[in-house]
Amino acid sequence: MIRTVAELISGILRDELPKLDNAPVKHAPTIGDMYEGLSSDLLNRALPDGLGLRVVSGFARDGQGRLSGQLDCMVVRGEGEKLPYAESYVWHVKDIIAVVEVKKNLHSAELRDAFAQLKSVSVIEHSYYQGDDEELDDPDRSMAPSARTFAEMTGRVAWNAEGPVALPYEEEALFGALLLEQVSAIRVILGMHGFKSERAFRSAMVDYLERNIGDNGFGPTYFPQLIISGGYSLVKANGRPFMAALLDGWWPFYFSTPENPLRLLLEFIWTRLDEMYGFGHAAWGEDLDIEVGRALLSFRAACVDGRKGWEVRAHEAGDEALSAIPVVEQWSPEFLGKVEFVLLSRLCQGEEVRCDDPKMISWLESHGVEFNDVRARLLETRLVASAGKSLKLITKKCQLVILPTGEYVAAENSTGRLDRWISRRIAAQRNGVSGEGLV
Template identity: 70%
Template structure:
């Protein structure tokens, strides 16, 4: 379904955008209103029915009365305050699902302006969710998705079922960032026209980063979740929906892609709605193809002489590198061996897996594998994570299967993705 809707939205833009581009009006605010109107129309088509969601323009606020800059499009729930004599609203940040800042073109100056405008929202959100007021919001929205993403990224649990476990400074900063990413709005900068190459887009973001690095408001949570410039996107790998495991302690948090930008937009918005309202598998279709992240920026939390911050690493890529790199790949479950299958099955049945279990150690020794070796292999599946001296299942619905070939596979199957993959595999083997 997501591909169908994304293609529909792209068709709307391709059909309507030339009309806006050729309009005889030269009045800048009117031109801006036209592009914002088209964006609102596209977003309206993207929202599932029956949730009572609205698309408005206006300002974000919090309980202190702090206001953001004027925002082009907000996807909101609940009630806001309509301003007198204008079609504009003030909406509390806890009820804002997504914010879209719209630009006719998105190049250097426009890119900086769009990020600065969206940062007026993130500043309010950071204060709200990191203050005492956040507790009521945590009670109303489960932070389980962030806990799971942290475990997938690091291979270690942060919550033992009753309390948060002790974490290093780097891990604590990462978990805090993931929690804020889940609770805050999806912030999007949308440029109808933009850079003519992916490399130029990446270079513009690096140029922006060089200007703001080291300043307040330049951490990973301050970057928009998605920036669209014409046919290219820069997206954040925050686990909602895109997740990239840590590499030597570095979080590859920002990547580029030439894939249909409206599909990327839907991925972000629908993932947020799914976490809030629970849609199951009907939104995602077959979901047997995944985007390949072309990493642009990696970060790592640091603390030097009492000052906390983030180190940034830039990943260069020229036009040739980007042209050779795949944009998508076929999804596949984890192919595992018998020992891994047995331990995963044990976890799926609610039983414990600990390094001090003599029966388990005897079984592994008989098969020529140590507990540490099988732990490393299972953690790499992103279905389990280390928990003290044992392993804990972190997948929402971990399913196992033995293929007709005798191979063992395992995967997250909460959306039915593994079931669909097996059906395709079986059908293909008949020919």
């Protein structure tokens, strides 16, 4: 369904955008209003019915009366305050789902301006969500998604049956960032036109960051989740929905892609709404194609000489290297060995898998396997995480299957993705297709 909706609003954009581009008006505020109006219309079409959501323009505020700069489009729930004699609203940050800054053309100057505008929302959110405001309680928002993302990224659990787990500063900062990402508004810069190449877009972002290294407001939680410049996008891998595992302690935090930008926008907004309200399986369609990110920025929390902050690393790539990376690839479950399959089955049945279980260790030795080796392979699946001496499932619905070929596979199947993959694979084999990409 999400792909169908993305194609629908992409078609509307293709039809309507030339009308705005060719309009005879030269009055800059009016031109801005036209592009903002088109963006609001597209957002309204992208929102599911029945949730009481609206698209408005205006200002974000917190419980202390602090205001953001003026915002082009806000996807909101609940009630806001309409300003007198204006079609603008003031809305509390806790009820803002997404904020979109719209630009006719997004190049370096507009990127800086829009980034600063959205940062005014982040400043208010940080103060509100990290403070003691009594309005903070929100029954729609469980912290479980952030805990799951943290476990997938690090291979360690942040919560257990007794409560929060003691983490080193680097991981504690990462978990705090993920929690803030989950509850903060999705921030988007939407440039209808922009950079002529993906490489130029990436370079402009890196140049902007380098000019502000060491300044407040340039940590990972201040970056927009999505920046669109014509046909190219910069995307945040914060686990909702895009996730990247840590590499030597570095968080592959931002990537670029030429994928349909409106599909990316829907992925962010619908993931947030799914976490808050629940959509069911139908919203995601087959979901067997996954985006391939071209890494741009990596962050790592660090404490140097008593100063805590984030280190950043840029990943440069030329046009040829970027074009060699596919835009999407086919999803597949994790293929397991028999021993891994048995241990994962134990976890799915509610049994423990511990490194100090003498019976299990003896059984592994009888199969010529070291516990540390099978543990490392299971952690690579991102279906389990380490909790002290134990391994814990971190999925919503882990399912294991023995294929007709005798192969063992496992995957998160809460959306039915594994079922669809198996159906497609069997159909391909019946039709005499090799099943390339599905094995």
